[in-house]
Amino acid sequence: MLYKIAVTGPESTGKTELVKQLAELYDTVYVPEYAREYLDKNGMQYTREDVLKMAKGQIELEREQSIKANRILFSDTDMIAYKIWLDFYTWEVPLWLTDHITKNRFDLYLLTDIDIPWVADGQRANPGDREMLFNRFQEELERLDADFGVISGKGMLRLDNAISTIEEHMKL
Numbered sequence: 001m002l003y004k005i006a007v008t009g010p011e012s013t014g015k016t017e018l019v020k021q022l023a024e025l026y027d028t029v030y031v032p033e034y035a036r037e038y039l040d041k042n043g044m045q046y047t048r049e050d051v052l053k054m055a056k057g058q059i060e061l062e063r064e065q066s067i068k069a070n071r072i073l074f075s076d077t078d079m080i081a082y083k084i085w086l087d088f089y090t091w092e093v094p095l096w097l098t099d100h101i102t103k104n105r106f107d108l109y110l111l112t113d114i115d116i117p118w119v120a121d122g123q124r125a126n127p128g129d130r131e132m133l134f135n136r137f138q139e140e141l142e143r144l145d146a147d148f149g150v151i152s153g154k155g156m157l158r159l160d161n162a163i164s165t166i167e168e169h170m171k172l
Helices: 015-025 034-042 048-068 079-088 095-103 127-143 156-170
Strands: 003-008 072-076 108-112 148-151
Touching: 003 015, 003 079, 003 156, 015 072, 015 108, 015 156, 034 048, 048 072, 048 079, 048 095, 079 095, 079 127, 108 127, 108 156, 148 156
Parallel strands: 003 072, 003 108, 108 148
Antiparallel strands: none
């Protein structure tokens, strides 16, 4: 059985670094964030349709990587992030996306805290909205009745907190 873990949360909260560290530590693969690749190719002027293409690309990457995974699959984001992205810009969230969130839940969500500094990188756009976005992620996870842990701390403490959360949940 494949145990699926999504690392999710607002931008610039260390998701990518954490996913890479966890995948290496657990000797498995991870699903990269498809939106980064898409935006690198197509630029930052995007529409609702672009966000939906990115969401579909994320789903496809997850499918591809799940075949290669060794017991655990880590994902650098999830469909909840796309739902919040669409909501943020007051764009309609399609039924297929909300259905996907409900029917293809991860076994565990690691919600990255906003306790590390925001870093600009050309794709990030919401430094002043991190608290509001963090709260939205938490609300969505609670509404889904998902198993999740808030991952805080700087450097190795953040990684250690993620490992503790994973180990605690995998015992269930």
